[in-house]
Amino acid sequence: MIFQVEPQVTKNDIKAVSDYMNSGGWLTEHKFTNEFENKISNYLGRKYAIAVPNGTIAIYLALMSLGIKKGDRVAVPNITMIATINAILWIGAEPVLIDVDEDFCMSINHFKKIKNLKAAIFVPLNGRIGNGELIEKWCKKNQIKLIEDSAHSLGTKYKNFNAGNLGDLSILSFTPHKIITTGQGGMILTNNQKLAKNIKKLKSFNRRAGKSDWHDGFGLNFKFTDLQAALGLSQLARLEENITTKRKIYQYYKKHIDNDFFAINEFEENEVPWFLDVLTKNSNVRNKLHEYLIKNNIETRFSYPALSKQKFLKEYKNKNLDFSESTHNKILWLPSSLGLKNNELKIICDKLNKFRI
Ligand SMILES: Cc1ncc(COP(=O)(O)O)c(C=O)c1O
Structure with missing residues (x-):
């Protein structure tokens, strides 16, 4: 059988994970995760990259960091993977379905007609950029927060920048059928220091600095692992x-x-x-x-x-x-x-x- 998609695992990947396992590392996120985040951020040209357990959680945290809450209206293209809309529902916001163009990306003409949006999620579906840049322009003009769900699009470029740079925040996914994989895994990207700081706290129980068990508010555990980062770094190299x-x-x-x-x-x-x-x-x-x-x-x-x-x-x-x-x-x-x-x-x-x- 020729499968529709299979993960690619090389000898180098196996060695990278095995070397890490032999190194006495603590498995959970630490230096390898930092290096993976830095390399992704340098590759894409975005200031901050924050690793999380998967792309769905990445969208959820992106929405949360923007203060999207119950009742807020968030635009989403009518063709996308279910995670995009489920993250909106998870946060309690109201998804507004927008038709797509022939490239299967959110239609700018339909999008422009929608009123009272707090945020939008643009999906460069299947690596196609559609009218992402025009949608970003419209969002800026109309004070609509924009998230780019770039789960399919690592490597794709808009006119002057890489996918992963659109809007306030972008996300990536590293499931086995993506262009690089960490088994499961996701990344949030932003140039906004305040949002990045907020997300880092939210993904780590909203814990105060150091090893404190005092917390500045609600937060959950959405940490990555160095074990996955070892694989991610090896995959990213190709x-x-x-x-x-x-x-x-x-x-x-x-x-x-x-x-x-x-x-x-x-x-x-x-x-x-x-x-x-x-x-x-x-x-x-x-x-x-x-x-x-x-x-x-x-x-x-x-x-x-x-x-x-x-x-x-x-x-x-x-x-x-x-x-x-x-x-x-x-x-x-x-x-x-x-x-x-x-x-x-x-x-x-x-x-x-x-x-x-
Ligand atoms: C467009 C899109 N967004 C979000 C996700 C969710 O990513 P994950 O499976 O890592 O949670 C996927 C997963 O394939 C996806 O295709």
Whole structure:
């Protein structure tokens, strides 16, 4: 079976974790975590990077640090992974679903029509930047706090800066299917010293400096571990290589896929493809293509359903979600692992091109 995505673990990764285990370190966050944070912050060009257990908690803490609370309205694109909206619900705020454009990112035109927003979360979905910069401009002008959920987009660039730099805060995720992984893991990025300080305290029981057991208010334990950071540092050392690999996979599909039932969704040169995706003619084609490929030992995955189609979110549905609601079920994610070999890509494209219904 060729899987849709698999983590890539190298000998260097194994050595890094094993060296750390042999070093007598205390496992929880300390020097390795600091180094991992510093390297990510230097790579992206953002002043502060704070490691947390996962991307969902990163969004939650980002919202919390901005003072988003019960009843505040927070815009979210109608196509994104469930964590983006669940973090908003977790904080008690009210999600406002916004339709997406053809690049599957939040639509600037729809966004501009929405009143009374406290915050917005822009998602450069699948490594595509959409109109993120225009959304940032609008947010600044209208005093809307902006979080960039950059879980898919480490390596992608906007016009003049890296993804991970948009808005007041950005977040990353390091689950096994991301471009680098720490098993689970997340990072919050900001240039704002006050927000960074606040988040560092919130993730560590809101503890006063030193080893004090006096606390300045509510706080939980969202610390990282040096054990994960050892893996993260080793993975980060080949980020550029991974970016090149993702681009090569994309170029291969782009060059070889030829079938009237679907087409590869394009990426710009500054974008790093995360999952390679095709847009099929309709949901029936998408479903049949998925089944056909499984029969041929090729795993694919359906893209996220529109949030407004999730039953548990039905109270947030609105009338302006036509594009996302009519497109979400036509997108199929193709095999996109960093370890894909050329002969596997050839098999996948051969099978894709022979598909008919
Ligand atoms: C767009 C997006 N945001 C947030 C998350 C949540 O990250 P995590 O799984 O690390 O909690 C994910 C996870 O894949 C994601 O795809």
